[in-house]
Amino acid sequence: MDKNSYVSKNKKIPYRIIEGEAVLVDVDRGEVIHLNSVGAGIWDFIGEKTKIGDIANHICEKFDIENDAAAIDVLEFVSSLNEKGFVKIV
Amino acid sequence: MAEVLKIKIAGKSILLKSEQGDLPGYIRNLPADFQKKALPKSFKRKFEYLVLFQDASQMRFPKDNGLDSAIEIKNNSGRFDVLLKSKPEIKLGRIYPDKGKADFFVYGEQLNKNYFIPFLRNSFQFFIAQAGEFILHASAIVKNGEGTVFTGPSGAGKTTISNFYSKESVLSDEFIYLRKIKGEYFISAMPWRSQNLKTCRLAKIIFPKKSKELKIIKESPVAAICKIMPNILHMPKSFKISENILSFLIEATKKVPCYTMRFPKNDKFMEEI
Known part of the structure:
Protein backbone atom coordinates (compact mmCIF):
# COMPACT_ATOMS: atom_id res chain seq x y z
CA MET A 1 0.00 0.00 0.00
CA ASP A 2 1.33 3.48 -0.92
CA LYS A 3 0.01 6.96 -1.66
CA ASN A 4 -1.10 5.81 -5.13
CA SER A 5 -3.23 2.96 -3.77
CA TYR A 6 -7.01 3.20 -3.81
CA VAL A 7 -9.20 2.21 -0.88
CA SER A 8 -12.91 1.92 -0.13
CA LYS A 9 -14.93 1.65 3.05
CA ASN A 10 -16.08 -1.81 4.12
CA LYS A 11 -19.85 -1.47 3.72
CA LYS A 12 -20.49 -3.99 6.49
CA ILE A 13 -19.18 -1.58 9.13
CA PRO A 14 -21.91 0.44 10.86
CA TYR A 15 -20.62 3.91 11.77
CA ARG A 16 -21.68 7.40 12.72
CA ILE A 17 -19.88 10.74 12.69
CA ILE A 18 -21.01 13.18 15.38
CA GLU A 19 -19.47 16.51 16.34
CA GLY A 20 -16.42 15.70 14.21
CA GLU A 21 -15.66 12.35 15.90
CA ALA A 22 -16.53 8.89 14.57
CA VAL A 23 -17.66 5.60 16.07
CA LEU A 24 -17.13 2.42 14.02
CA VAL A 25 -18.53 -0.98 14.98
CA ASP A 26 -16.79 -4.23 14.14
CA VAL A 27 -19.92 -6.39 14.25
CA ASP A 28 -18.18 -9.79 14.04
CA ARG A 29 -15.56 -9.07 16.68
CA GLY A 30 -17.94 -7.05 18.83
CA GLU A 31 -15.47 -4.16 19.00
CA VAL A 32 -16.20 -0.46 18.96
CA ILE A 33 -13.62 2.01 17.63
CA HIS A 34 -13.45 5.70 18.48
CA LEU A 35 -11.85 8.00 15.87
CA ASN A 36 -10.75 11.51 16.81
CA SER A 37 -11.38 14.47 14.51
CA VAL A 38 -8.48 13.68 12.13
CA GLY A 39 -9.35 9.96 12.01
CA ALA A 40 -13.01 10.82 11.45
CA GLY A 41 -12.00 13.27 8.69
CA ILE A 42 -10.06 10.47 6.94
CA TRP A 43 -12.89 7.97 7.37
CA ASP A 44 -15.49 10.42 6.11
CA PHE A 45 -13.40 11.23 3.00
CA ILE A 46 -13.01 7.58 1.98
CA GLY A 47 -15.61 6.74 -0.64
CA GLU A 48 -16.11 4.02 -3.25
CA LYS A 49 -12.57 4.37 -4.62
CA THR A 50 -10.37 6.95 -2.94
CA LYS A 51 -6.66 7.51 -3.60
CA ILE A 52 -4.58 7.61 -0.40
CA GLY A 53 -2.63 10.62 -1.74
CA ASP A 54 -5.93 12.50 -2.12
CA ILE A 55 -6.88 11.69 1.47
CA ALA A 56 -3.56 13.19 2.63
CA ASN A 57 -4.15 16.36 0.56
CA HIS A 58 -7.65 16.68 1.98
CA ILE A 59 -6.42 16.29 5.58
CA CYS A 60 -3.66 18.89 5.03
CA GLU A 61 -6.21 21.42 3.83
CA LYS A 62 -8.79 20.61 6.47
CA PHE A 63 -6.45 20.63 9.47
CA ASP A 64 -3.75 22.97 8.15
CA ILE A 65 -0.84 20.54 8.46
CA GLU A 66 2.25 19.86 6.35
CA ASN A 67 1.81 17.48 3.45
CA ASP A 68 4.87 15.24 3.99
CA ALA A 69 4.03 14.50 7.61
CA ALA A 70 0.36 14.02 6.75
CA ALA A 71 1.11 11.57 3.94
CA ILE A 72 3.03 9.26 6.27
CA ASP A 73 0.42 9.46 9.03
CA VAL A 74 -2.48 8.92 6.63
CA LEU A 75 -0.77 5.90 5.07
CA GLU A 76 -0.13 4.41 8.51
CA PHE A 77 -3.68 5.06 9.65
CA VAL A 78 -5.29 3.66 6.49
CA SER A 79 -3.04 0.57 6.75
CA SER A 80 -4.29 -0.03 10.29
CA LEU A 81 -7.91 0.36 9.08
CA ASN A 82 -7.10 -2.16 6.33
CA GLU A 83 -5.60 -4.64 8.81
CA LYS A 84 -8.77 -4.44 10.93
CA GLY A 85 -10.95 -4.91 7.86
CA PHE A 86 -12.60 -1.47 8.04
CA VAL A 87 -11.35 -0.55 4.55
CA LYS A 88 -10.15 -2.57 1.61
CA ILE A 89 -7.73 -1.89 -1.21
CA VAL A 90 -9.53 -1.61 -4.55
CA MET B 1 -51.07 -31.80 26.80
CA ALA B 131 -35.89 -1.07 18.32
CA GLY B 132 -32.31 -0.16 19.28
CA GLU B 133 -33.04 -0.76 22.97
CA PHE B 134 -30.75 -2.92 25.06
CA ILE B 135 -29.80 -4.44 28.39
CA LEU B 136 -26.63 -3.00 29.84
CA HIS B 137 -24.18 -4.44 32.37
CA ALA B 138 -24.60 -1.60 34.82
CA SER B 139 -25.61 -0.55 38.28
CA ALA B 140 -28.12 2.23 38.76
CA ILE B 141 -29.33 4.40 41.59
CA VAL B 142 -32.47 6.51 41.91
CA LYS B 143 -32.32 9.97 43.46
CA ASN B 144 -35.38 12.27 43.55
CA GLY B 145 -37.13 9.97 41.08
CA GLU B 146 -34.35 10.15 38.48
CA GLY B 147 -31.86 7.44 37.58
CA THR B 148 -28.09 7.52 37.30
CA VAL B 149 -26.48 4.60 35.50
CA PHE B 150 -22.92 3.42 36.22
CA THR B 151 -21.43 1.26 33.51
CA GLY B 152 -17.97 -0.04 32.67
CA PRO B 153 -15.90 -3.20 32.53
CA SER B 154 -15.59 -5.58 35.48
CA GLY B 155 -13.70 -3.96 38.32
CA ALA B 156 -14.51 -0.40 37.24
CA GLY B 157 -16.47 0.19 40.44
CA LYS B 158 -20.16 -0.34 39.54
CA THR B 159 -20.86 -2.49 42.58
CA THR B 160 -18.55 -0.45 44.83
CA ILE B 161 -20.64 2.61 44.04
CA SER B 162 -24.01 0.96 44.57
CA ASN B 163 -22.80 -0.35 47.94
CA PHE B 164 -22.64 3.26 49.20
CA TYR B 165 -26.40 3.67 48.68
CA SER B 166 -29.35 2.32 50.63
CA LYS B 167 -31.09 -0.75 49.19
CA GLU B 168 -34.15 1.37 48.33
CA SER B 169 -32.05 3.71 46.18
CA VAL B 170 -30.38 0.95 44.16
CA LEU B 171 -32.37 0.04 41.06
CA SER B 172 -29.96 -2.72 40.12
CA ASP B 173 -26.35 -3.70 40.64
CA GLU B 174 -26.00 -5.76 37.48
CA PHE B 175 -28.44 -5.29 34.58
CA ILE B 176 -30.38 -2.26 33.37
CA TYR B 177 -32.88 -2.10 30.52
CA LEU B 178 -32.47 1.19 28.66
CA ARG B 179 -35.33 2.42 26.46
CA LYS B 180 -37.04 5.43 24.94
CA ILE B 181 -40.65 6.30 25.72
CA LYS B 182 -42.20 9.36 24.03
CA GLY B 183 -38.87 11.10 23.46
CA GLU B 184 -37.56 10.51 27.00
CA TYR B 185 -35.05 7.89 28.11
CA PHE B 186 -35.93 5.47 30.87
CA ILE B 187 -34.21 2.70 32.79
CA SER B 188 -35.77 -0.39 34.32
CA ALA B 189 -34.37 -3.13 36.47
CA MET B 190 -34.66 -6.69 35.16
CA PRO B 191 -36.51 -9.28 37.21
CA TRP B 192 -33.77 -11.95 37.20
CA ARG B 193 -31.43 -10.00 39.45
CA SER B 194 -33.15 -7.14 41.06
CA GLN B 195 -34.24 -5.81 44.34
CA ASN B 196 -36.30 -3.02 42.92
CA LEU B 197 -38.47 -3.37 39.83
CA LYS B 198 -39.06 0.33 39.26
CA THR B 199 -38.75 2.24 36.01
CA CYS B 200 -37.47 5.80 36.14
CA ARG B 201 -36.27 8.58 33.89
CA LEU B 202 -32.58 8.41 33.01
CA ALA B 203 -30.80 11.58 34.16
CA LYS B 204 -27.16 10.69 33.46
CA ILE B 205 -24.71 7.94 32.61
CA ILE B 206 -21.42 7.65 34.48
CA PHE B 207 -18.35 5.59 33.58
CA PRO B 208 -16.60 4.96 36.90
CA LYS B 209 -12.90 4.38 37.25
CA LYS B 210 -11.17 3.77 40.59
CA SER B 211 -8.58 6.42 41.32
CA LYS B 212 -6.85 8.25 44.17
CA GLU B 213 -8.65 11.52 43.52
CA LEU B 214 -12.18 12.44 42.61
CA LYS B 215 -12.48 13.90 39.13
CA ILE B 216 -15.52 14.10 36.85
CA ILE B 217 -15.09 14.73 33.12
CA LYS B 218 -17.90 15.23 30.59
CA GLU B 219 -17.66 12.89 27.62
CA SER B 220 -18.53 13.64 23.99
CA PRO B 221 -21.41 11.60 22.48
CA VAL B 222 -18.96 9.46 20.45
CA ALA B 223 -16.69 8.80 23.45
CA ALA B 224 -19.76 7.90 25.50
CA ILE B 225 -21.10 5.53 22.83
CA CYS B 226 -17.69 3.81 22.66
CA LYS B 227 -17.83 3.27 26.43
CA ILE B 228 -21.45 2.11 26.51
CA MET B 229 -21.49 -0.37 23.62
CA PRO B 230 -18.90 -2.86 25.00
CA ASN B 231 -21.11 -3.23 28.10
CA ILE B 232 -24.25 -4.20 26.22
CA LEU B 233 -25.30 -7.71 27.18
CA HIS B 234 -24.40 -10.03 24.29
CA MET B 235 -24.24 -7.34 21.61
CA PRO B 236 -25.88 -9.19 18.71
CA LYS B 237 -23.53 -9.89 15.79
CA SER B 238 -25.80 -8.30 13.25
CA PHE B 239 -25.28 -5.25 11.02
CA LYS B 240 -28.94 -4.24 11.23
CA ILE B 241 -29.11 -4.51 15.02
CA SER B 242 -25.81 -2.62 15.44
CA GLU B 243 -27.23 0.13 13.22
CA ASN B 244 -30.40 0.27 15.36
CA ILE B 245 -28.39 0.50 18.57
CA LEU B 246 -26.07 3.19 17.14
CA SER B 247 -29.07 5.31 16.09
CA PHE B 248 -30.64 4.87 19.52
CA LEU B 249 -27.41 5.80 21.32
CA ILE B 250 -26.74 8.88 19.20
CA GLU B 251 -30.08 10.36 20.21
CA ALA B 252 -29.69 9.20 23.81
CA THR B 253 -26.18 10.62 24.33
CA LYS B 254 -27.27 13.98 22.88
CA LYS B 255 -30.03 14.18 25.45
CA VAL B 256 -28.54 12.40 28.46
CA PRO B 257 -25.21 13.78 29.74
CA CYS B 258 -22.39 11.22 30.13
CA TYR B 259 -19.36 11.53 32.40
CA THR B 260 -16.23 9.62 33.31
CA MET B 261 -15.84 9.66 37.07
CA ARG B 262 -12.49 8.85 38.65
CA PHE B 263 -13.17 8.17 42.30
CA PRO B 264 -11.41 7.00 45.47
CA LYS B 265 -13.17 4.43 47.64
CA ASN B 266 -15.03 6.87 49.86
CA ASP B 267 -18.42 8.56 49.73
CA LYS B 268 -17.27 12.00 48.47
CA PHE B 269 -18.54 11.28 44.95
CA MET B 270 -22.10 11.09 46.29
CA GLU B 271 -22.26 14.86 46.69
CA GLU B 272 -21.25 15.36 43.08
CA ILE B 273 -23.84 13.16 41.39
Whole structure:
Protein backbone atom coordinates (compact mmCIF):
# COMPACT_ATOMS: atom_id res chain seq x y z
CA MET A 1 0.00 0.00 0.00
CA ASP A 2 1.33 3.48 -0.92
CA LYS A 3 0.01 6.96 -1.66
CA ASN A 4 -1.10 5.81 -5.13
CA SER A 5 -3.23 2.96 -3.77
CA TYR A 6 -7.01 3.20 -3.81
CA VAL A 7 -9.20 2.21 -0.88
CA SER A 8 -12.91 1.92 -0.13
CA LYS A 9 -14.93 1.65 3.05
CA ASN A 10 -16.08 -1.81 4.12
CA LYS A 11 -19.85 -1.47 3.72
CA LYS A 12 -20.49 -3.99 6.49
CA ILE A 13 -19.18 -1.58 9.13
CA PRO A 14 -21.91 0.44 10.86
CA TYR A 15 -20.62 3.91 11.77
CA ARG A 16 -21.68 7.40 12.72
CA ILE A 17 -19.88 10.74 12.69
CA ILE A 18 -21.01 13.18 15.38
CA GLU A 19 -19.47 16.51 16.34
CA GLY A 20 -16.42 15.70 14.21
CA GLU A 21 -15.66 12.35 15.90
CA ALA A 22 -16.53 8.89 14.57
CA VAL A 23 -17.66 5.60 16.07
CA LEU A 24 -17.13 2.42 14.02
CA VAL A 25 -18.53 -0.98 14.98
CA ASP A 26 -16.79 -4.23 14.14
CA VAL A 27 -19.92 -6.39 14.25
CA ASP A 28 -18.18 -9.79 14.04
CA ARG A 29 -15.56 -9.07 16.68
CA GLY A 30 -17.94 -7.05 18.83
CA GLU A 31 -15.47 -4.16 19.00
CA VAL A 32 -16.20 -0.46 18.96
CA ILE A 33 -13.62 2.01 17.63
CA HIS A 34 -13.45 5.70 18.48
CA LEU A 35 -11.85 8.00 15.87
CA ASN A 36 -10.75 11.51 16.81
CA SER A 37 -11.38 14.47 14.51
CA VAL A 38 -8.48 13.68 12.13
CA GLY A 39 -9.35 9.96 12.01
CA ALA A 40 -13.01 10.82 11.45
CA GLY A 41 -12.00 13.27 8.69
CA ILE A 42 -10.06 10.47 6.94
CA TRP A 43 -12.89 7.97 7.37
CA ASP A 44 -15.49 10.42 6.11
CA PHE A 45 -13.40 11.23 3.00
CA ILE A 46 -13.01 7.58 1.98
CA GLY A 47 -15.61 6.74 -0.64
CA GLU A 48 -16.11 4.02 -3.25
CA LYS A 49 -12.57 4.37 -4.62
CA THR A 50 -10.37 6.95 -2.94
CA LYS A 51 -6.66 7.51 -3.60
CA ILE A 52 -4.58 7.61 -0.40
CA GLY A 53 -2.63 10.62 -1.74
CA ASP A 54 -5.93 12.50 -2.12
CA ILE A 55 -6.88 11.69 1.47
CA ALA A 56 -3.56 13.19 2.63
CA ASN A 57 -4.15 16.36 0.56
CA HIS A 58 -7.65 16.68 1.98
CA ILE A 59 -6.42 16.29 5.58
CA CYS A 60 -3.66 18.89 5.03
CA GLU A 61 -6.21 21.42 3.83
CA LYS A 62 -8.79 20.61 6.47
CA PHE A 63 -6.45 20.63 9.47
CA ASP A 64 -3.75 22.97 8.15
CA ILE A 65 -0.84 20.54 8.46
CA GLU A 66 2.25 19.86 6.35
CA ASN A 67 1.81 17.48 3.45
CA ASP A 68 4.87 15.24 3.99
CA ALA A 69 4.03 14.50 7.61
CA ALA A 70 0.36 14.02 6.75
CA ALA A 71 1.11 11.57 3.94
CA ILE A 72 3.03 9.26 6.27
CA ASP A 73 0.42 9.46 9.03
CA VAL A 74 -2.48 8.92 6.63
CA LEU A 75 -0.77 5.90 5.07
CA GLU A 76 -0.13 4.41 8.51
CA PHE A 77 -3.68 5.06 9.65
CA VAL A 78 -5.29 3.66 6.49
CA SER A 79 -3.04 0.57 6.75
CA SER A 80 -4.29 -0.03 10.29
CA LEU A 81 -7.91 0.36 9.08
CA ASN A 82 -7.10 -2.16 6.33
CA GLU A 83 -5.60 -4.64 8.81
CA LYS A 84 -8.77 -4.44 10.93
CA GLY A 85 -10.95 -4.91 7.86
CA PHE A 86 -12.60 -1.47 8.04
CA VAL A 87 -11.35 -0.55 4.55
CA LYS A 88 -10.15 -2.57 1.61
CA ILE A 89 -7.73 -1.89 -1.21
CA VAL A 90 -9.53 -1.61 -4.55
CA MET B 1 -51.07 -31.80 26.80
CA ALA B 2 -50.04 -28.35 25.69
CA GLU B 3 -49.35 -25.72 28.33
CA VAL B 4 -49.19 -21.94 28.10
CA LEU B 5 -47.76 -19.48 30.63
CA LYS B 6 -48.14 -15.71 30.46
CA ILE B 7 -45.54 -13.49 32.10
CA LYS B 8 -44.29 -9.91 31.95
CA ILE B 9 -40.71 -8.69 31.82
CA ALA B 10 -40.21 -4.93 32.17
CA GLY B 11 -43.74 -4.32 30.92
CA LYS B 12 -43.42 -6.61 27.89
CA SER B 13 -46.01 -9.40 27.64
CA ILE B 14 -44.42 -12.76 27.00
CA LEU B 15 -46.00 -16.08 26.15
CA LEU B 16 -44.22 -19.30 27.07
CA LYS B 17 -45.73 -22.40 25.58
CA SER B 18 -45.19 -26.08 25.07
CA GLU B 19 -47.08 -28.02 22.41
CA GLN B 20 -45.65 -31.41 23.42
CA GLY B 21 -46.47 -31.60 27.11
CA ASP B 22 -46.35 -29.73 30.41
CA LEU B 23 -43.80 -26.98 30.79
CA PRO B 24 -40.84 -28.03 32.96
CA GLY B 25 -41.26 -27.07 36.61
CA TYR B 26 -38.45 -24.53 36.51
CA ILE B 27 -40.30 -22.59 33.81
CA ARG B 28 -43.77 -22.95 35.31
CA ASN B 29 -42.45 -21.77 38.68
CA LEU B 30 -40.45 -18.80 37.47
CA PRO B 31 -39.39 -16.43 40.26
CA ALA B 32 -42.31 -14.48 41.64
CA ASP B 33 -40.84 -11.22 40.30
CA PHE B 34 -41.71 -12.22 36.77
CA GLN B 35 -45.34 -12.54 37.68
CA LYS B 36 -45.62 -9.80 40.28
CA LYS B 37 -48.34 -7.79 38.59
CA ALA B 38 -51.69 -9.34 37.77
CA LEU B 39 -51.90 -9.70 34.02
CA PRO B 40 -54.70 -7.82 32.26
CA LYS B 41 -57.43 -9.91 30.61
CA SER B 42 -56.51 -8.61 27.17
CA PHE B 43 -53.02 -10.10 27.14
CA LYS B 44 -51.43 -9.21 23.80
CA ARG B 45 -48.22 -11.12 23.49
CA LYS B 46 -45.15 -9.16 22.48
CA PHE B 47 -42.67 -12.05 22.45
CA GLU B 48 -43.22 -15.78 22.31
CA TYR B 49 -41.15 -18.73 23.51
CA LEU B 50 -41.82 -22.25 22.34
CA VAL B 51 -40.43 -24.97 24.58
CA LEU B 52 -39.31 -27.98 22.55
CA PHE B 53 -38.41 -31.27 24.20
CA GLN B 54 -35.30 -32.95 22.81
CA ASP B 55 -33.97 -36.47 23.07
CA ALA B 56 -31.57 -36.41 26.02
CA SER B 57 -30.55 -40.08 25.99
CA GLN B 58 -27.14 -39.45 24.37
CA MET B 59 -26.67 -36.05 25.90
CA ARG B 60 -23.74 -35.38 28.19
CA PHE B 61 -24.43 -31.98 29.61
CA PRO B 62 -21.65 -30.16 31.49
CA LYS B 63 -22.47 -29.53 35.12
CA ASP B 64 -22.38 -25.77 35.61
CA ASN B 65 -24.41 -22.90 36.84
CA GLY B 66 -25.63 -21.44 33.58
CA LEU B 67 -23.46 -18.35 33.21
CA ASP B 68 -24.09 -15.85 30.42
CA SER B 69 -20.42 -16.11 29.51
CA ALA B 70 -20.83 -19.85 28.80
CA ILE B 71 -23.30 -19.09 26.00
CA GLU B 72 -22.42 -18.36 22.39
CA ILE B 73 -24.93 -16.89 19.96
CA LYS B 74 -24.27 -17.41 16.25
CA ASN B 75 -25.92 -15.59 13.38
CA ASN B 76 -27.37 -18.18 11.03
CA SER B 77 -28.82 -16.09 8.17
CA GLY B 78 -30.98 -13.90 10.39
CA ARG B 79 -31.85 -16.69 12.80
CA PHE B 80 -29.60 -16.84 15.86
CA ASP B 81 -28.50 -20.19 17.28
CA VAL B 82 -27.74 -20.29 20.99
CA LEU B 83 -24.96 -22.77 21.79
CA LEU B 84 -22.82 -23.80 24.71
CA LYS B 85 -19.31 -22.44 24.14
CA SER B 86 -17.68 -25.49 25.71
CA LYS B 87 -19.86 -27.94 23.72
CA PRO B 88 -21.10 -26.23 20.55
CA GLU B 89 -22.88 -29.41 19.49
CA ILE B 90 -25.40 -28.69 22.26
CA LYS B 91 -27.98 -26.21 21.05
CA LEU B 92 -29.86 -24.40 23.78
CA GLY B 93 -32.27 -22.83 21.37
CA ARG B 94 -32.91 -20.46 18.48
CA ILE B 95 -33.91 -16.81 18.35
CA TYR B 96 -35.90 -15.21 15.54
CA PRO B 97 -35.50 -11.50 16.39
CA ASP B 98 -37.64 -10.19 13.51
CA LYS B 99 -40.58 -12.34 14.58
CA GLY B 100 -40.17 -11.77 18.33
CA LYS B 101 -40.03 -15.54 18.74
CA ALA B 102 -37.59 -18.02 20.26
CA ASP B 103 -37.41 -21.79 20.71
CA PHE B 104 -35.90 -23.15 23.91
CA PHE B 105 -34.74 -26.78 23.86
CA VAL B 106 -35.34 -28.87 26.95
CA TYR B 107 -33.08 -31.88 27.40
CA GLY B 108 -34.74 -34.02 30.02
CA GLU B 109 -36.43 -32.21 32.88
CA GLN B 110 -33.32 -30.93 34.64
CA LEU B 111 -30.27 -31.18 32.38
CA ASN B 112 -30.16 -27.60 31.15
CA LYS B 113 -32.48 -25.91 33.64
CA ASN B 114 -29.73 -23.48 34.73
CA TYR B 115 -29.64 -22.09 31.22
CA PHE B 116 -33.27 -21.06 30.96
CA ILE B 117 -32.87 -17.65 32.63
CA PRO B 118 -29.68 -16.79 30.65
CA PHE B 119 -31.53 -17.87 27.49
CA LEU B 120 -34.54 -15.71 28.42
CA ARG B 121 -32.28 -12.77 29.23
CA ASN B 122 -30.23 -13.00 26.03
CA SER B 123 -33.17 -13.58 23.71
CA PHE B 124 -35.03 -10.68 25.34
CA GLN B 125 -31.98 -8.57 24.48
CA PHE B 126 -32.25 -9.63 20.83
CA PHE B 127 -35.96 -8.76 20.71
CA ILE B 128 -35.64 -5.29 22.20
CA ALA B 129 -32.55 -4.57 20.07
CA GLN B 130 -34.88 -4.51 17.06
CA ALA B 131 -35.89 -1.07 18.32
CA GLY B 132 -32.31 -0.16 19.28
CA GLU B 133 -33.04 -0.76 22.97
CA PHE B 134 -30.75 -2.92 25.06
CA ILE B 135 -29.80 -4.44 28.39
CA LEU B 136 -26.63 -3.00 29.84
CA HIS B 137 -24.18 -4.44 32.37
CA ALA B 138 -24.60 -1.60 34.82
CA SER B 139 -25.61 -0.55 38.28
CA ALA B 140 -28.12 2.23 38.76
CA ILE B 141 -29.33 4.40 41.59
CA VAL B 142 -32.47 6.51 41.91
CA LYS B 143 -32.32 9.97 43.46
CA ASN B 144 -35.38 12.27 43.55
CA GLY B 145 -37.13 9.97 41.08
CA GLU B 146 -34.35 10.15 38.48
CA GLY B 147 -31.86 7.44 37.58
CA THR B 148 -28.09 7.52 37.30
CA VAL B 149 -26.48 4.60 35.50
CA PHE B 150 -22.92 3.42 36.22
CA THR B 151 -21.43 1.26 33.51
CA GLY B 152 -17.97 -0.04 32.67
CA PRO B 153 -15.90 -3.20 32.53
CA SER B 154 -15.59 -5.58 35.48
CA GLY B 155 -13.70 -3.96 38.32
CA ALA B 156 -14.51 -0.40 37.24
CA GLY B 157 -16.47 0.19 40.44
CA LYS B 158 -20.16 -0.34 39.54
CA THR B 159 -20.86 -2.49 42.58
CA THR B 160 -18.55 -0.45 44.83
CA ILE B 161 -20.64 2.61 44.04
CA SER B 162 -24.01 0.96 44.57
CA ASN B 163 -22.80 -0.35 47.94
CA PHE B 164 -22.64 3.26 49.20
CA TYR B 165 -26.40 3.67 48.68
CA SER B 166 -29.35 2.32 50.63
CA LYS B 167 -31.09 -0.75 49.19
CA GLU B 168 -34.15 1.37 48.33
CA SER B 169 -32.05 3.71 46.18
CA VAL B 170 -30.38 0.95 44.16
CA LEU B 171 -32.37 0.04 41.06
CA SER B 172 -29.96 -2.72 40.12
CA ASP B 173 -26.35 -3.70 40.64
CA GLU B 174 -26.00 -5.76 37.48
CA PHE B 175 -28.44 -5.29 34.58
CA ILE B 176 -30.38 -2.26 33.37
CA TYR B 177 -32.88 -2.10 30.52
CA LEU B 178 -32.47 1.19 28.66
CA ARG B 179 -35.33 2.42 26.46
CA LYS B 180 -37.04 5.43 24.94
CA ILE B 181 -40.65 6.30 25.72
CA LYS B 182 -42.20 9.36 24.03
CA GLY B 183 -38.87 11.10 23.46
CA GLU B 184 -37.56 10.51 27.00
CA TYR B 185 -35.05 7.89 28.11
CA PHE B 186 -35.93 5.47 30.87
CA ILE B 187 -34.21 2.70 32.79
CA SER B 188 -35.77 -0.39 34.32
CA ALA B 189 -34.37 -3.13 36.47
CA MET B 190 -34.66 -6.69 35.16
CA PRO B 191 -36.51 -9.28 37.21
CA TRP B 192 -33.77 -11.95 37.20
CA ARG B 193 -31.43 -10.00 39.45
CA SER B 194 -33.15 -7.14 41.06
CA GLN B 195 -34.24 -5.81 44.34
CA ASN B 196 -36.30 -3.02 42.92
CA LEU B 197 -38.47 -3.37 39.83
CA LYS B 198 -39.06 0.33 39.26
CA THR B 199 -38.75 2.24 36.01
CA CYS B 200 -37.47 5.80 36.14
CA ARG B 201 -36.27 8.58 33.89
CA LEU B 202 -32.58 8.41 33.01
CA ALA B 203 -30.80 11.58 34.16
CA LYS B 204 -27.16 10.69 33.46
CA ILE B 205 -24.71 7.94 32.61
CA ILE B 206 -21.42 7.65 34.48
CA PHE B 207 -18.35 5.59 33.58
CA PRO B 208 -16.60 4.96 36.90
CA LYS B 209 -12.90 4.38 37.25
CA LYS B 210 -11.17 3.77 40.59
CA SER B 211 -8.58 6.42 41.32
CA LYS B 212 -6.85 8.25 44.17
CA GLU B 213 -8.65 11.52 43.52
CA LEU B 214 -12.18 12.44 42.61
CA LYS B 215 -12.48 13.90 39.13
CA ILE B 216 -15.52 14.10 36.85
CA ILE B 217 -15.09 14.73 33.12
CA LYS B 218 -17.90 15.23 30.59
CA GLU B 219 -17.66 12.89 27.62
CA SER B 220 -18.53 13.64 23.99
CA PRO B 221 -21.41 11.60 22.48
CA VAL B 222 -18.96 9.46 20.45
CA ALA B 223 -16.69 8.80 23.45
CA ALA B 224 -19.76 7.90 25.50
CA ILE B 225 -21.10 5.53 22.83
CA CYS B 226 -17.69 3.81 22.66
CA LYS B 227 -17.83 3.27 26.43
CA ILE B 228 -21.45 2.11 26.51
CA MET B 229 -21.49 -0.37 23.62
CA PRO B 230 -18.90 -2.86 25.00
CA ASN B 231 -21.11 -3.23 28.10
CA ILE B 232 -24.25 -4.20 26.22
CA LEU B 233 -25.30 -7.71 27.18
CA HIS B 234 -24.40 -10.03 24.29
CA MET B 235 -24.24 -7.34 21.61
CA PRO B 236 -25.88 -9.19 18.71
CA LYS B 237 -23.53 -9.89 15.79
CA SER B 238 -25.80 -8.30 13.25
CA PHE B 239 -25.28 -5.25 11.02
CA LYS B 240 -28.94 -4.24 11.23
CA ILE B 241 -29.11 -4.51 15.02
CA SER B 242 -25.81 -2.62 15.44
CA GLU B 243 -27.23 0.13 13.22
CA ASN B 244 -30.40 0.27 15.36
CA ILE B 245 -28.39 0.50 18.57
CA LEU B 246 -26.07 3.19 17.14
CA SER B 247 -29.07 5.31 16.09
CA PHE B 248 -30.64 4.87 19.52
CA LEU B 249 -27.41 5.80 21.32
CA ILE B 250 -26.74 8.88 19.20
CA GLU B 251 -30.08 10.36 20.21
CA ALA B 252 -29.69 9.20 23.81
CA THR B 253 -26.18 10.62 24.33
CA LYS B 254 -27.27 13.98 22.88
CA LYS B 255 -30.03 14.18 25.45
CA VAL B 256 -28.54 12.40 28.46
CA PRO B 257 -25.21 13.78 29.74
CA CYS B 258 -22.39 11.22 30.13
CA TYR B 259 -19.36 11.53 32.40
CA THR B 260 -16.23 9.62 33.31
CA MET B 261 -15.84 9.66 37.07
CA ARG B 262 -12.49 8.85 38.65
CA PHE B 263 -13.17 8.17 42.30
CA PRO B 264 -11.41 7.00 45.47
CA LYS B 265 -13.17 4.43 47.64
CA ASN B 266 -15.03 6.87 49.86
CA ASP B 267 -18.42 8.56 49.73
CA LYS B 268 -17.27 12.00 48.47
CA PHE B 269 -18.54 11.28 44.95
CA MET B 270 -22.10 11.09 46.29
CA GLU B 271 -22.26 14.86 46.69
CA GLU B 272 -21.25 15.36 43.08
CA ILE B 273 -23.84 13.16 41.39
